[in-house]
Amino acid sequence: MPLRKPPYRTWVALMVMFTTAVNYNFRTFFPVALIAIVDKPKSQTLDNGTVISVPQPDYGPRYSWKPHEEGQLIGSYFYGYTFGSLIGGPTTEFFGPYWTMLTSTFICAAITSLSVLVVMESWIPLFVTRVLVGLVGGVQYPALQCLIGRWAPPNEKGKFVACLMGNVLGTVITQSITGVIVSNFGWNWGFFSTAFITVVYLTLWAIIVADSPEKSWLCSKEEVEYISECHQGSVKATRSKKPPIRQMATSIPFLVLIVFQFGNLWGLYMLLTVVPKFMSDVLEFNLKSVGFLSSCPSLARLVFGFVFGGIADFLLQREILPKVVVRKGFAVISHVLPGVTLFMFLVIGKTVWLAVLLLVLVMVFNGAAVVTCLVNAQDLAPNFAGTQYGIMSFIGSMSGFIVPAIAAEATREKNDLAHWAIVFCISGALYAGCGIVFILFGSVTIQPWNEKADTESAPTTANT
Known part of the structure; x- marks a missing residue:
């Protein structure tokens, strides 16, 4: 065959x-x-108490x-x-x-x-x-x-x-x-x-x-x-002179999607920035010491992104579940479950392997984002998916500045588990809360502002 x-x-x-x-x-x-x-000059103290400078590898000019x-x-x-x-x-x-x-x-x-x-x-x-x-x-x-x-x-x-x-x-x-x-x-x-x-x-x-x-x-x-x-005519490969910003700004489904993506990026930035500090300072765990394990969470998110994507496509292609059920059902996995998992960091004590496992689980669950917040812009208005994603990223990326600031403020007095509890409670609640907002108010229906007039065609590509 x-x-x-x-x-x-x-x-x-x-x-x-x-x-x-x-x-x-x-x-x-x-x-x-x-x-x-x-x-970054380094020094070494010899057995006789003499301090000598350690030469740095010659990789080119260095600057102080x-x-x-x-x-x-x-x-x-x-x-x-x-x-x-x-x-x-x-x-x-x-x-x-x-x-x-x-x-x-x-x-x-x-x-x-x-x-x-x-x-x-x-x-x-x-x-x-x-x-x-x-x-x-x-x-x-x-x-x-x-x-x-x-x-x-x-x-x-x-x-x-x-x-x-x-x-x-x-x-x-x-x-x-x-x-x-x-x-x-x-x-x-x-x-x-x-x-x-x-x-x-x-x-x-x-x-x-x-x-x-x-x-x-x-x-x-x-x-x-x-x-x-x-x-079915929902996508037009024509040049768009002006995206429908006014309609988007008053579109409840799109505003809900912004909230949804903000929660997704909040969780990701928290895991990439302050969680390593928590594991180092509180759990006394050095990510560099475990080599490959430090990349496991991200690799797990990649693998399960394809797994969840395949499952969702299968359900839609076979018409087993309607699209709205698929999107909102997987929102439980991509947002609510990671939020719940973050609360578990508060009760694990100093168990290093369990901390790594929970971190991997959060990213495994978040792999479902490929069929929720990362694709919902295509549901609402595929003609303006780029503009939607740009606005979502612009607002969502602000969490990259907010999360570290909250962590620094919460642990200013004392860098211990009790004070880190504030960080995880806020992040877990926001992660899950944004998912619940989408489950309650999100949409998968093509929006009226997806339509655009057929003006001149987009610039011809080299392979037309």
Whole structure:
């Protein structure tokens, strides 16, 4: 029996995964390279009491930047990324996802490679270049939402959106490879390596991807017709001059989705920022000492994102459950269960393995976000999924500043389990509460503001 040829949209889905990996390559190579740039003299005390300086590895010129300057450099990408997300949707809906991704990735690689020329005693020039990379990179996730809206049939969006979690692979692979490159060739090659990856990526993107199935020269006519029939006229690959911001601002389903995504990002930022500090300070647990275990939570979220995406698509394709039941049912898993699990950190004592297990469980449950908050924008208005996602990310990313501030304030007097209870109670309640808001008031119905006039077509892609 001959093997069944996968539909062409499968290759587009894989490019979505590759895109998120490349996007995170630009984010996560930098902290590793920065270690080799900053001058941190070390000393060693001999048996006779003599203190000698320990030479640092020669990875290239080093600079004596202060700790707070180093922290600003690490966070610089996200200053730009937050605002890039906000403009990403309208940009993509005007120029199309094909050219938006092609251009933004090239600019990110060019700025990153040229950044080695501005590494100097003053940290400001490098800070500026990292903000610019974040600003340009911020348009990419909204662009992918727009692309998914055009390529994925409604009952297959779970698997497509799960491909957004390719960022986990991008993080793990990038940080491993960057460490090897910097150790052998110097920190400047950590920057240059992004250019090599970009060349491979842009070549594949230019060949495989198009703004829509109708504009692809490789997608079969039968598949184009099938995707079009599945969309039932809800998706139009035409240029949008102005997103319906006023209608969106007064749309209850979209406002509920913003709350829903805010809870999702609150939980993620809490796990990525303050939970490691809790485990180190209170549980006396060093994440670096367990090696691979430190990446288990994120890897678990990646794997179960595909599991939940496949289950949801199966339920929708077989019409076992209506879409509203699937979205709100999985909201219990993606938001409510992680919130409940966070409360369990308060009763585990100093059991290290149980702390790791709970952390993994939170991320396993949150893998269901691929069929809840990460895909609901496609339900409401696939024509403006990019704009929706950009606004959601802009507001949701604020939790990245709020969570650490709350943790610092709550543990100011004493850094113990009792004071950390405040942090976990707030986070668990908010995580679960945002999920409950969606369960009560969320919608999966196409909104009236999804419609847009058929003006001129989006810019023609290279593969039309």
